[in-house]
Amino acid sequence: MSRKKSQKSRGGGSSSSPATSARNLPPKDGARAGGKSCSPDSEVPVNGVVVPGRPSLSNSAEFYDMAFKVMLVGDSGVGKTCLLVRFKDGAFLAGSFISTVGIDFRNKVLNVDGVKVKLQIWDTAGQERFRSVTHAYYRDAHALLLLYDVTNKTSFDNIQAWLTEIHEYAQQDVVVMLLGNKVDSTHERVVKREEGEKLAKEYGVPFMETSAKTGLNVDLAFMAIGKELKHRSMKLPNEPKFKLHEYVRKEVKGSGCCKS
Ligand SMILES: Nc1nc2c(ncn2[C@@H]2O[C@H](COP(=O)(O)OP(=O)(O)OP(=O)(O)O)[C@@H](O)[C@H]2O)c(=O)[nH]1
């Protein structure tokens, strides 16, 4: 997989540290974990592959073969932070909603067909006032999970604007996946699954509905991204091409009410 720009462009000092979340992600992997600023950029090489055959040791003391940057984007309140916490810790952040301030990240190593794939997952702030902070991170992202909230029509209507932004700031070959979150809220749902599917088809991106609350399809979304990125960077001559759309279509689970 080829990345066009170097990602060492944000400088190496503390001034390059992102604004971090006031709440949200417990300070384990985040950019200011332990009160220190660090440069997570240096951990993830441009093409994702660390050193073939020589596993590296990540911050979380877990070995991995390759590492990639994944960003969570979408309107404020769609559930980006909750989705990440569900994936990383298997928990749901219930209670009052505290909006993310700036940007933060967490690492998780996945076993993708016997290969340890580290995903460095950046949780962005959906609020408009943090948009310029987020823009600076797009260009290094290998994959983007774009979320809307199935109980919030505006968040769905804004997806096109998000995709425009992604095309403007992200790499051309970035992997994008559309997620309709909060499908557990069946009574409040205002965006049908078919509408999400239609929009995703229009833009040629894979789609699934998720629930950070119940965990529906959360692991699958990240695993699909991990598989796609791993296959892109480790294409063996006789290996069949990984088909992300097909994989998602086959593996995705319905919300219980309306899966065909
Ligand atoms: N029912 C339900 N509620 C959810 C789900 N995911 C998130 N929420 C709730 O939605 C609210 C917003 O969730 P967050 O994860 O903080 O939203 P966010 O996208 O990170 O918002 P910003 O940080 O402002 O960009 C919180 O009150 C969550 O409890 C879900 O899958 N189901």
Ligand SMILES: [Mg+2]
């Ligand atoms: Mg958040």
